[in-house]
Ligand SMILES: Nc1ncnc2c1ncn2[C@@H]1O[C@H](COP(=O)(O)OP(=O)(O)O)[C@@H](O)[C@H]1O
């Protein structure tokens with residue numbers, strides 16, 4: 001028996017079924033010319049089914065018939081999506097041919113198969129060529145790096161540089177998930193990858209700011225599904241880049257306000273925190289293969305204490321904090337060296353030499369913070385010789401962590417840098433002598 005559309009409001013369509021209720025997340029097909037698909041969001045206590053109007057179709061109207069599909073939203077997975085740009089349901093956004101119906105598909109909404117006992121057999125550090133990252137937040141295979149900061153501090157540019165540098169060297173597969181950011185940035189990334197012949201090793205998923213919150217909230221899951229398939233079925237190592245994870249939070253929030261759900265404390269929807277956890281757990285490594293992720297996290301109103309930001313941050317092994325203050329001093333990347341942290345800066349992971357250097361550097365940078373205030377008042381000449389020398393060393397260190405981006409060369413004309421990890425450590429040792 002078919003259901004009947006009862007009401008349509010914005011992106012929510014309620015459907016009455018007098019028997020044979022659909023499942024949560026099942027796709028329903030409205031029997032109009034468009035054969036519009038809805039995703040079942042929830043069913044209320046009267047048995048009324050609430051569907052999400054995923055393509056924002058305005059031709060749905062009261063009284064139209066609705067059929068169950070007994071299918072769930074899915075995307076094509078496997079080799080055929082390499083080199084392609086897809087939306088949350090696998091529709092091509094690159095203007096190329098649709099992906100064949102014969103290609104295997106997999107559901108995008110699912111729970112993680114995370115094995116919490118999993119310990120990687122060996123630690124493998126991927127070189128990024130960016131001193132400040134290789135030194136403070138080592139890029140370890142299978143782990144997560146967060147890049148956090150307010151608007152315009154350089155999160156996207158740094159992410160692009162990482163894709164450019166790491167995807168070139170690592171034999172893994174790079175995946176990029178554009179979540180609710182500017183449309184233009186998707187084109188720029190595509191161009192950059194093309195210029196560097198990296199498209200053959202990359203899959204991209206996009207639901208940018210112009211898409212409705214249903215699509216924006218599903219894009220991360222679609223990309224995670226593709227990554228899980230490569231990891232589990234094809235035993236591949238994946239580099240997963242997401243820009244911007246906070247847009248997932250916003251999309252979910254927009255949806256819960258459209259659905260009239262009562263927010264809990266902090267103003268967030270009640271399932272938001274478990275939704276974030278589920279997505280993060282899906283992006284993990286296991287015995288089949290690894291997912292190494294870089295996730296940008298926008299901070300609303302530059303407020304680092306936002307509960308959703310904190311939650312995402314807690315899922316990361318390393319957090320690079322980009323700051324407006326640093327950017328204003330003309331330092332790029334605008335990394336706040338005192339707030340940037342990594343649980344991977346241990347002798348076991350980075351080796352004794354790097355570890356000891358990191359301790360020395362962080363104590364010098366802390367000292368610099370307090371000396372800076374004194375210098376501002378009484379001048380550098382009044383410092384003791386030891387303090388003056390430490391102050392100078394800290395200044396040299398800060399300068400040493402500047403990096404000209406390869407991905408900005410086209411715009412700025414300045415050649416990009418690349419430093420091996422050995423060069424990075426050596427440059428720091430030379431300053432500390
Ligand atoms: N490393 C950099 N070198 C030069 N310019 C940069 C760099 N990082 C950011 N910018 C400038 O700042 C702008 C905003 O950076 P973007 O990465 O888009 O910020 P976010 O993603 O944090 O909002 C860029 O368009 C660029 O002009």
Ligand SMILES: [Mg+2]
Nearest residue numbers: 155156181243
């Ligand atoms: Mg950005």
